[in-house]
Amino acid sequence: MGITMRRAHTIQVDGHADSYTNILRKYTRSALQMIHVTRISKTGIRQEQNKAVVLTPHQCVVKRTIEKAQAKTIITKIAQQMNCKMGGALWKVETNVQRTMFIGIDCFHDIVNRQKSIAGFVASTNAELTKWYSQCVIQATGEELVNELQTCLKAALDVWCENESSMPRSIIVYRDGVGDGQLQALLDQEAKQMSTYLKTISPNKYDFFIVSQSVKEGTVTPTHYNVIYDTIGLSPDRVQRLTYCLCHMYYNLPGTIRVPAPCHYAHKLAYLVGQSIHEKPNRSLSTLLFYL
Known part of the structure; x- marks a missing residue:
């Protein structure tokens, strides 16, 4: 897809809500472009809670989702979402109206x-x-x-x-x-x-x-x-x-x-x-x- 990424800084946390949100707050800073969260399951920390504590665009995915047979298609979709959340464009259409x-x-x-x-x-x-x-x-x-x-x-x-x-x-x-x-x-x-x-x-x-x-x-x-x-x-x-x-x-x-x-x-x-x-x-x- 032509998207260049640096190696991500990886952090592992336990499933407790306080430790999870504290880590997100600690590592949210202006130089950070994207937070990608991989969870073991849908239980525990809800995705909505993640969004409520960060000031940085982020992507959340359940671990088993990217372990499926169609993982390549799923990961491509995730990359597209991350791209447009950081300000990138995926496609455009011709509307025939100017400005x-x-x-x-x-x-x-x-x-x-x-x-x-x-x-x-x-x-x-x-x-x-x-x-x-x-x-x-x-x-x-x-x-x-x-x-x-x-x-x-x-x-x-x-x-x-x-x-x-x-x-x-x-x-x-x-x-x-x-x-x-x-x-x-x-x-x-x-x-x-x-x-x-x-x-x-x-x-x-x-x-x-x-x-x-x-x-x-x-x-x-x-x-x-x-x-x-x-x-x-x-x-x-x-x-x-x-x-x-x-x-x-x-x-x-x-x-x-x-x-x-x-x-x-x-x-x-x-x-x-x-x-x-x-x-x-x-x-x-x-x-x-x-x-x-």
Whole structure:
């Protein structure tokens, strides 16, 4: 795969939770690029606990997983995950739109423990869709609409300008997790927050369905899209083709998924923070896909 690695520094610890987390804290430092954890079994220290104590991207695997007959395929997959968690790109697609930022927004609600809701915001930060910026917004329990989108959007545009020579020409937002009854509230609240960066609102709203993934068994439920805010003026056909292209850009699967990659990245981010960390991730991780 052309990935060059130095020999890893290997540390062995017992299965006790305190000794395990203390070792992770001790060896987490700015010069460290990746922590790879190999466990004997799934019992004991949970992977989510590992992620909660480190500020460095890490990969966790159960020992018997890499001892299977298809170990070469599994290890290749692990190497790909480690690569993109450290900022590398695995593939890209041609979208036929120039200098466009794509944003995905989704929320996680802990309905069991009634913890605060977590909104995940993920934005592409280069024209090739290979670099991403992420940020979490911690909200009241059960709250779906996001209140700090101006802050998130400004930070994402700052990172874009670091990677590119000028601002993006356009911004396309994919919002997941809202029902048809919330579309007007979404338009009034979230779209209004980002109106500083957008000039006018298009009255031509429309919706469409796409089946982006292929399955070998059963049937696929189409994904329903509503275009509710448009200042670019792309044709419906172009929006549908663009959406389909983005379904190929999820770096945890060499194929297509049912929603555009930024939406699913936002879902993974919000779920990890809401389920395991319960606080905003360290800012040093904001340009890495650490939540895959």
